[in-house]
Amino acid sequence: xxxxxxxxxxxxxxxxxxxxxxxxxxxxxxxxxxxxxxxxxxxxxxxxxxxxxxxxxxxxxxxxxxxxxxxxxxxxxxxxxxxxxxxxxxxxxxxxxxxxxxxxxxxxxxxxxxxxxxxxxxxxxxxxxxxxxxxxxxxxxxxxxxxxxxxxxxxxxxxxxxxxxxxxxxxxxxxxxxxxxxxxxxxxxxx
Numbered sequence: 001x002x003x004x005x006x007x008x009x010x011x012x013x014x015x016x017x018x019x020x021x022x023x024x025x026x027x028x029x030x031x032x033x034x035x036x037x038x039x040x041x042x043x044x045x046x047x048x049x050x051x052x053x054x055x056x057x058x059x060x061x062x063x064x065x066x067x068x069x070x071x072x073x074x075x076x077x078x079x080x081x082x083x084x085x086x087x088x089x090x091x092x093x094x095x096x097x098x099x100x101x102x103x104x105x106x107x108x109x110x111x112x113x114x115x116x117x118x119x120x121x122x123x124x125x126x127x128x129x130x131x132x133x134x135x136x137x138x139x140x141x142x143x144x145x146x147x148x149x150x151x152x153x154x155x156x157x158x159x160x161x162x163x164x165x166x167x168x169x170x171x172x173x174x175x176x177x178x179x180x181x182x183x184x185x186x187x188x189x190x191x
Contacts, residue, residue: 024145027125037189040070041100057095057161074171085167100190125154138168
C-alpha cells in the first residue's frame with residue numbers, strides 16, 4: 001500500500017469511529033428551578049391557510065397565536081375517534097409552540113426518541129434533541145443520547161406543524177441500558 005492509501009484508510013476509520021462514539025448532549029437544569037408547576041405543557045396555536053415548514057409555523061404563530069388547552073404529555077396520535085392535531089381541535093394546517101419543563105428524577109445518561117407527523121423542532125435543557133422539517137408519516141426522528149447532570153426540571157421548547165392527513169407527536173425515553181417507554185405525563189409541567 002502506498003502512504004496515501006494508508007493515510008486515507010486511517011482517516012476513514014477515525015471518521016467512522018467518531019460518528020459511532022458521539023458524546024451525549026449535556027443538558028442544563030432550569031435555573032432557577034420552578035417552585036411549582038401546572039401539569040402538562042403550555043401550547044399556543046395558529047391556523048394558517050397552509051403550512052409546509054418550521055418557518056411557516058413560526059411566521060403563523062408570530063402573526064396571531066392563541067393559547068390552547070395544555071398538552072397532558074407528548075403522546076398524541078390522531079385516530080378516527082380523535083382526529084385533531086394535539087389539543088388544537090383542528091385536523092389540518094396547525095402550527096404549535098409548546099413550552100414547559102420535563103423532569104428527570106435521577107442523573108445519568110438517557111436515550112430520547114421522538115416521533116412526529118409532520119414537522120418538529122424540539123429542545124430540552126438548552127439542546128436541540130429532535131428536528132425534522134418535512135411532510136411525513138408518524139416515524140421516529142432519531143434517537144439522541146443526553147447526559148442529565150442532576151434530578152430536576154429541564155426547560156422544554158418545541159415548534160410543531162401539521163399540514164394534512166394523520167398527526168402525531170410522541171416522546172420516549174430510556175435510562176442507560178433500558179428500553180424506550182413513553183415519557184409519563186407526571187414528568188411534564190409548565191408555569
